[in-house]
Amino acid sequence: MTSLTGVAGAGGVAPETPVRPGRRGPGAWRFAVLAVLGLYFIVPIGASVWFTVRDRRNGGVTFGTYAQIPGAEGFADAFTRSLLLAVLTVVLSLLLMVPTVVLVELRLPRLRTAVELLTLMPLVLPPIALVVGVRSVLAWAPDYFLNTPLADAFFALQEPALPWILVLVYVVLALPFVYRALDAGVRGSDLKTLTEAARNLGASWPRVLVSVVLPVLRTSVLNAAFLTLALVLGEFTVAAILGFETFPTWIVRISGSAPKLSVAVSVLSLLITWALLLLISALDRRRGAKENS
Amino acid sequence: MTAVSARAVGPADLRQRPGVAVRLEGLTRRYGSVLALDGLDLDIAGGEFVALLGPSGCGKTTALRAIAGFDRPDGGRVLVDGRDVTDVPANKRDMGMVFQAYSLFPNLTVAENVAFGLRVRGRDKGERRGRATELLELVGLADRAQRYPHQLSGGQQQRVALARALAVAPQVLLLDEPLSALDAQVRVQLREEIRRIQLELGITTVFVTHDQAEALSVADRVGVLRAGRLEQIAGPDELYERPATAFVAEFVGTMNRLPARLTDGAVELLGTRRPVTGAAPAAGPVVALIRPESLLVQADAAGPGRVVTRTFSGASTRLLVALPDGSEVRVDVASAVSQDLTPGTAVTVLPADRPVLVAPAEPIPG
Numbered sequence: 321m322t323s324l325t326g327v328a329g330a331g332g333v334a335p336e337t338p339v340r341p342g343r344r345g346p347g348a349w350r351f352a353v354l355a356v357l358g359l360y361f362i363v364p365i366g367a368s369v370w371f372t373v374r375d376r377r378n379g380g381v382t383f384g385t386y387a388q389i390p391g392a393e394g395f396a397d398a399f400t401r402s403l404l405l406a407v408l409t410v411v412l413s414l415l416l417m418v419p420t421v422v423l424v425e426l427r428l429p430r431l432r433t434a435v436e437l438l439t440l441m442p443l444v445l446p447p448i449a450l451v452v453g454v455r456s457v458l459a460w461a462p463d464y465f466l467n468t469p470l471a472d473a474f475f476a477l478q479e480p481a482l483p484w485i486l487v488l489v490y491v492v493l494a495l496p497f498v499y500r501a502l503d504a505g506v507r508g509s510d511l512k513t514l515t516e517a518a519r520n521l522g523a524s525w526p527r528v529l530v531s532v533v534l535p536v537l538r539t540s541v542l543n544a545a546f547l548t549l550a551l552v553l554g555e556f557t558v559a560a561i562l563g564f565e566t567f568p569t570w571i572v573r574i575s576g577s578a579p580k581l582s583v584a585v586s587v588l589s590l591l592i593t594w595a596l597l598l599l600i601s602a603l604d605r606r607r608g609a610k611e612n613s
Numbered sequence: 614m615t616a617v618s619a620r621a622v623g624p625a626d627l628r629q630r631p632g633v634a635v636r637l638e639g640l641t642r643r644y645g646s647v648l649a650l651d652g653l654d655l656d657i658a659g660g661e662f663v664a665l666l667g668p669s670g671c672g673k674t675t676a677l678r679a680i681a682g683f684d685r686p687d688g689g690r691v692l693v694d695g696r697d698v699t700d701v702p703a704n705k706r707d708m709g710m711v712f713q714a715y716s717l718f719p720n721l722t723v724a725e726n727v728a729f730g731l732r733v734r735g736r737d738k739g740e741r742r743g744r745a746t747e748l749l750e751l752v753g754l755a756d757r758a759q760r761y762p763h764q765l766s767g768g769q770q771q772r773v774a775l776a777r778a779l780a781v782a783p784q785v786l787l788l789d790e791p792l793s794a795l796d797a798q799v800r801v802q803l804r805e806e807i808r809r810i811q812l813e814l815g816i817t818t819v820f821v822t823h824d825q826a827e828a829l830s831v832a833d834r835v836g837v838l839r840a841g842r843l844e845q846i847a848g849p850d851e852l853y854e855r856p857a858t859a860f861v862a863e864f865v866g867t868m869n870r871l872p873a874r875l876t877d878g879a880v881e882l883l884g885t886r887r888p889v890t891g892a893a894p895a896a897g898p899v900v901a902l903i904r905p906e907s908l909l910v911q912a913d914a915a916g917p918g919r920v921v922t923r924t925f926s927g928a929s930t931r932l933l934v935a936l937p938d939g940s941e942v943r944v945d946v947a948s949a950v951s952q953d954l955t956p957g958t959a960v961t962v963l964p965a966d967r968p969v970l971v972a973p974a975e976p977i978p979g
Contacts, residue, residue: 518733521778521781522730523733525880532718535718536718536719613790
């Protein structure tokens with residue numbers, strides 16, 4: 321019996337560390353900083369919202385502009401296209417980067433610096449340089465590869481209904497965010513030991529990736545997905561220069577003829593992005609809560 | 614209290630499975646310019662508990678990882694039950710391993726962690742659940758089955774890791790410093806727990822540690838590694854009492870190094886002569902290696918030594934005594950007779966009347 325109680329005692333949970341009482345001074349500063357930041361963000365958004373809901377003729381508030389959005393010419397096409405592009409970009413980025421980050425962490429730690437630098441390139445090089453290069457290639461390639469399957473491939477990439485070329489460019493633009501989000505997750509967990517434990521228990525590599533790596537990196541994968549989603553839903557330069565209509569380029573196009581509508585759509589897109597963010601963090605929290613229960 | 618009876622028994626299939634022999638033949642592993650394993654040979658009998666002990670970088674973890682299949686040796690073979698597994702990938706080796714770092718899957722409950730290996734093997738849910746319960750009872754954590762790893766203490770996590778490693782009924786149990794992240798009290802309890810379970814199941818176990826007390830207290834045999842080679846492998850008593858080399862003598866237990874002189878097959882030290890044990894170097898100045906409990910100390914107003922510090926530790930008390938030549942020796946005396954040996958007391962120190970191990974006078978490398 322003594323040994324049993326002894327063993328049970330061995331599992332005792334450490335007492336909680338005492339919480340340091342907060343100080344007044346920094347609290348006031350914190351409030352001031354938050355207030356300034358809040359104003360910085362809220363004033364323009366608030367002004368936009370007021371612009372869209374103010375009823376000039378009758379006075380008061382009307383949501384008529386928002387009611388026009390679903391029926392607006394080109395909205396549905398542009399929005400679904402952008403959403404599809406975003407989803408494809410997320411999937412492709414993760415398919416590319418999750419195995420890369422894991423491989424670098426577990427097998428090729430020496431390549432970490434090289435991969436880090438490589439993924440930084442889209443931040444260093446302005447997107448305009450990238451897109452001008454892409455445009456030149458797109459203009460030159462179909463002629464050069466005329467009558468070969470490659471020419472068809474280049475045309476397919478530029479299909480206006482679903483421009484895959486944008487997906488490819490967005491994957492590159494999203495690299496810095498995706499890599500950093502995943503790398504933070506990998507560094508924050510002992511992936512090496514966990515994968516070895518799983519291997520030791522008989523798991524194949526694909527199984528290790530699905531059953532161990534992805535759950536461990538869940539939060540970083542979600543973060544990476546969200547950052548990419550936000551990036552693609554708001555990206556204007558590349559789509560405009562390559563001449564495709566996406567949600568942002570559509571907003572700019574209609575802003576001349578229907579300024580109120582375009583601002584309303586901008587506000588709406590902000591809300592949609594927020595909703596996605598909340599959804600993702602709620603998903604994450606629900607899983608976390610399950611583990612904490 | 615059903616847990617007690619279940620724990621005393623352990624899973625039947627594990628107990629009925631005889632331990633298999635493990636054999637390492639000329640294992641060599643090089644990392645760049647560092648030779649981690651230098652032709653390591655090791656024979657482990659079925660059901661034996663062998664501890665690999667050594668300073669960091671001696672190759673003990675590399676050897677364990679070679680057995681587990683995480684590290685491919687450059688040369689040599691790993692044989693389990695007579696079968697060459699050197700080229701078998703880690704997930705096909707049928708070995709259970711407990712790691713130094715906490716290695717439970719954070720997204721799975723304790724029970725799911727224990728059942729992971731069975732899930733991988735495609736066993737049905739009922740079997741997985743029964744087995745997890747059985748093993749959690751074995752390690753005394755059946756009531757924590759639905760918790761998540763972060764809700765457990767370090768000691769509990771390592772016990773779950775042990776249950777998880779044993780759940781697949783592995784041929785060999787590998788322990789890679791599983792206790793080093795735990796605090797002292799838990800460490801002692803858990804190492805006894807590991808030994809109890811190992812004896813119950815009769816599973817061949819390799820335990821890597823840098824803590825000699827840990828190795829000596831649980832293992833059937835302890836192998837001391839140095840620079841990728843086995844310096845000595847022997848039972849704990851023999852290793853402590855009759856270390857084969859000066860390195861082993863210094864690494865295992867506390868050892869005093871006293872300047873001495875070798876003449877006519879005997880060693881002169883502390884003003885007296887004692888016979889030499891083990892391989893003796895050439896005659897001349899040597900270093901005598903003497904355990905603290907093999908020195909006798911006596912209060913003596915005319916004695917050449919002075920007590921510097923006195924450390925009480927229960928039944929025995931350790932004295933640090935300064936000698937006239939400037940060296941200091943540690944001496945263990947029974948606490949009951951050490952009251953008057955306070956710091957500053959003049960004393961004489963003599964070696965006990967038994968053969969003494971000597972080493973060449975130059976400092977020992979490594």
